[in-house]
Amino acid sequence: MTRRLLNGMEVVQMDEEWIEKAKKKHGxxxxxxxxxxPHGYFYGGRAPYFIDKIHTFKFRPDDVIIMTFPKCGTTWMQEIVWNMIYNPNLDNPQAxxxxxLxxxxxxxxxxxxxxxVDNMEVSEFEALFRKIAPDKDPEEGMLLEILDKMEGRRVIKNHYPLCLMTPGLLDKTKVIYVIRNPKDALISYYHFARVMKxxxxxxxxxxxxxxxxKGEVVFMPFWPHVKEAWSQRHHPNMLFVFYExxxxxxMKELRSINTFIGTNLTEQQLENVxxxxxxxxxxSRGDPIDKRNYKTELMEGDTVYMRKGQVGDWKNVFSPELDAKVNKWIEENSKDTDITFNYGN
Known part of the structure; x- marks a missing residue:
């Protein structure tokens, strides 16, 4: 079964045979x-409904969207930008x-x-949603409703690519796109998928x-996501940041962000952040998620959203055969772009 999004893209439903086979390993x-x-982005079945809502979502000129492929430094950049805007003197209790939230x-x-999800803890979102939209149906989108009702300057996380956002997004608001070398991103994504229910x-x-x-993990494929953003890196409302x-x-990156989002912080405030x-x-402050949402125990000292954070950790994990396979994937998909990555070599 197929249908079309408001943006004209085609949505294809995966068949039951594939789903039953995939269930043996994946949620x-x-x-x-x-x-x-045409890019083959791979999502849960309700994604088209929410993507259509994002198509008409009202962004504000002072919004800052943190756009990433998963496990490329999203949470780190969210904290950086939010604290630059709301907590540069480290005195905001909301931090x-x-x-x-x-x-x-x-x-x-x-x-x-x-x-x-029925076995997970999402009460924080539900409580906030019920408070700000008591007459709305959560099935229509709790996070989109929370964002719509937020006051002040919004720092918005997003894993969807540019092509699935509101048309002309970069002419409406600022986007910070964070990218990480794909080898370390794959390792981080694996550990995340391993521990999360x-x-x-x-x-x-x-x-x-x-x-x-093969593009058979949620949010894949990686390359169209990255290359579309890279093609817009010179737009005045796009800041392209490498995790490495x-x-x-x-401090160099904080100064660049400071200029881009117009926070005008002092050097001391940037050092605070x-x-x-x-x-x-x-x-030390712990995971920003309820531990009841973990499927398995974490490695000592790790958290779900903040694990090692190393550059080049893939070298400690990849076998020669796996490295050769990933190198071939990188070579085939990066030959039409001038983007280069730091693999910690």
Whole structure:
């Protein structure tokens, strides 16, 4: 069965045979799985409904959208931007609340259709939604409604690509696109899928990466997402940031963000933000998600959204065979672009 989005793209439903086979390793969605053509973006079955709502969503000129492919530094950048706007002197008590309430994810409503959601803890979102929209149906999109009702300058998380957003998005508001080298991103995504109930992945690293390379993991494929944003990197409302550059010199990147979003912070305030949003500081404050949403135990010292954060960790994990396979995937998909990555070599 196929249909079209408001933007004209085609939605193709995955058949039951494929879903039953995939369930052996992956978590599924109550309304099945879909691909959105021509790029083949792979989402839960309710994604088209929410993407159509995003098509007409009212963005504001002072919004800052943190756009990423999953596990490329999203949470880190959310904390950085939110604290630059609202907590540069480290005196805002709201900084202690979950980043997912301070900086909602407009691509998350689709995920509430996951088969495991009934066994997860989402009361924080529900409580806020009921408070601001008591007469609305949560099935129509809790996060989109929360975002619509938010006052002040919004810091919005989003994993959907530019082509699935409101037409002319970059002429309406600012986007910070964070990208990470795909080898480390795949490793991080594997560990995330392994421990989260929603994803419920039970296979090996090699199996997970094989599925990613085939575009059969939620939010894949990686390359169209990245290359579309890269093609817009010179737009005045787009800031393209490499995760590895943030790791190498965070103050340099903070100064660039400071100029881009117009926060006009002092050097001392930027240093405050750098210290407060360091990986060690964020880990010490704990995960921004209820631990009842974990499927398995975490490795000691890790959290779901903040694991090692290393550049080049793939070298500790990839076998020569897996590295060769991923290298071929990278070569085939990057030959038509001048984007280059730092793999920690």
């Amino acid at each position: 599924m969605f109550k309304h099945g799985m879909v691909r959105i053509l 202690k609340t979950s980043i997912f 301070r900086s909602p994810d407009m691509s998350q409503d689709m995920q509430f259709d996951g088969e495991e 929603l994803f419920r992945f039970s296979g090996t690293l090699e199996e997970f990466i094989d599925d990613c390379l 550059d943030m790791k190498a010199d965070i 750098a210290k407060f949003t360091s990986l060690s500081a964020m880990k």
